[in-house]
Amino acid sequence: MKNFAELIKTLDSSNKTNVKVDALTHYFKNASDEDKVWTIAILSHRRPPRPVNTTLLRIWANELANIPLWLFEESYHIVGDLAETIALIIPVANEHSDKSLSEYLREMIVLKSKSEEDKKAYLQQNWLALNYYERFVFTKLITGSFRIGVSQKLMTKALSKAENVDEDTLAYKLMGNWNPNTVTFQELILDEQSSDYLSKPYPFYLAYPIEGDVSGLGNPEEWSVEHKWDGIRSQTIIRENEIYVWSRGEELVTDKYPEFHSLVGNIPNGTVIDAEILAFNNDEIGTFNDLQKRIGRKTISATLLKSNPVILKAYDLLEWEGKDIRNLSYAERRNLLENLIDSVKDKNLPLHLSERKELNSWDEVAEERLLAREMRSEGLMLKRKSSPYQVGRKKGDWWKWKLEPLVIDAVLTYAMRGSGRRSNLFTDYTFALWGDNENGEKELVTFAKAYSGLTDEEFRKVDNFIKMNTIEKFGPVRSVVPKLVFEIGFEGIALSKRHKSGVATRFPRILRWRHDKTIEEANTIDDLKEMIP
């Protein structure tokens, strides 16, 4: 645990990538195999299920700190992280434990099924026995993931350096469903075991936003253009009469989309398709908002299946006839994919092709992009016809060219403290537009929340304004005197019953602070509704 806590401390206290890679490499070279597996699991968000709920954690930590519960809550709102708050308020200990990371995690797995009394005793005993930073890490292991700026890519790089295994191979090995409690380091990283690969997805190839003018990409004939659909990027695997659907976040979502099970039998075994999961109703692509009704559900009722059907919009083919074809060119892979979809006999199969556009000039591409909102896409994807299917986010062969966001000027009405890097500052804002109440009077109606888009300096200024212009406090939230106007950008818009304004916006964020506008000059809800396509 001591070494793991040291590692987390180093990762947490630097924002330099090479320092992080070095610290991880050093750690991997010295840790036991068991600890390595657990470290990989934790850094790739595969922690064991939470053994204790956070309400009980608060109460038990609070008991040791001997303060009223409201004071704990206030401290938590200011610190911005539960594990950190717990580590801070419990009396100082200068002990440390020689137990390894794996031992702690095994204890936490067993803890889940124990009595409340045993859980409390275990936690309190450990809190008092660990020093501040180990106590923080210990509590983090119980409450949730570490947000310390270590991407899977960064971790894979360090592991590759420490173990001399190729980085792309490692990325593949670490994908999918593996259980850190049962797999050994040898099995996970070092062995070649093809039988394990039945459900394994390939790492996704991701694109960067286009830089500079699109004509900088050279000859348009070398490029293939398609729409960037606004759903969930996914990978569908059909092997040995089984289907596995993975989301981009490496979550196995097969059971959430039972309609895709009909692909088995219709699509040959040994096929892996890269596609977007989209809402699809009455022969029309739905909005992301429609899809959201399916995303959150664990059990899918027959009614929901009927009212909110989904399809796969296929982009690419990664495996064909049981062979990894990622090194073929995009054009060759697409030919295979298009032939495959053509050959499907059941025309009601929820598998559609994401059409490719052959465009002769960049002007034509630009025109196509303007159709995006109407087509319910986020913009365009530009893919070099000769490109292989690469691993992770890479520049050069694939680019995304999204639509310019929709914009509206809105008034800041509520604020909440940020978390992590921004705890202690009010950085999470709620914005409102003008609407009419039942008496026909003008009032500000909340329409979106946003917490990014300002510089640190601007956040500090707004934070000061909020502190001096608070009307009322509701726990971590403050209502603020309506005075500041911001330009809010968002990607999509749809009618919604769940929102007070009657409108849901997608990816709202702050574009700039309108120092030049008074609140009277902010937009209205009607202005917003006019943007709905």
Place this chain on the structure above:
Amino acid sequence: MVLDLNLMLLILYFMKTPLLAFNDKGIYCQQADVYLDPWRPVKNAIITHGHSDHSRWGHQNYITHHTNVPIIKHRLGDINVTGKDWNETFVINNVKFSLHPAGHIFGSAQIRVEHLGEVWVFTGDYKTEDDGIAVPYEVVKCHTFITENTFGLPAFKWTPQTEVMAEVNNWWAENRAEGKTSVLFGYTLGKAQRLLKYLDTDIGKIFTHGAIENMTNVLRPMIDFPPTTLITRETKKEELLGNIVLAPPSAHGTTWIRKAAPFVTGSASGWMAFRGARRRRAIDKGFVLSDHCDWYSLLDSIKATGAEKIICTHGYSDIFSRYLREIGYDARTEKTQYEGDEGESDAKEEEKHADEIVAEP
């Protein structure tokens, strides 16, 4: 009979005007026509210490501890100031005033105010740990205690200075071993000198930013400090390598600092107790070292004064005074314009102008 009448008048008097009141200029003693740490220009001001939110420009007469005189003269220029000794009583229109050590920074005082047997104490800023530079905090018994509570949350508890300074020196030595310069941020007055005093000159040389060098020179006649070298235009990159640079927090991210490359940054402040605070400032290493009380020393000092009435000025005041009420004190919050320093100083100017950032109609 006469005595009773006086007593009644006295009671009536107290019901009408408290000994110290908070108005838009500062903490006001009407009986003596004197302000404590006023934030707008006034005739008579008693000043607790040299930080800019407590000693402001523009008063006609300043009274402060004599060791603080050179500090505020350095900051405010040619002002009309009278220096007093610790515990020296001075009477203004029957009100007895005296200054007592606050332990916050060198020359920092609490102000004791007594009138007709009623005693109030205003802390300014204070800490109870003896830092070896400021005269240590003294408990002053009183009826009403006006206290800061910059770190008035149970999440704040300090480690002893010797441990923190050992950490600082280890960090410096490690950086030097890796061929890097250490840049350590601390508030120009107070924190910078506290760090300087305990830096281990066996590790290397100590360089300073101009603001810190000037303030340190003001204090050198009164306190022993290790030698420092001011960074000037002529200072060469190679001279800095492996050594330590003391700089105010506002120097972070400026071009001035580039001369120290390759460097590692550290910051010493109470806020460094929070991971978020350190990351927000993009500092490599945070040292939790404060010139204010932590949660426990606030509670202990309040108890030691014997006061029943507590007024919380700046910090997490609402939370802190609510807690005090729960444990039996008559506590409330008063709005002031004190901000607390601790590396937040760069934000001060903006705070003052927070009203002006709103668009004009």
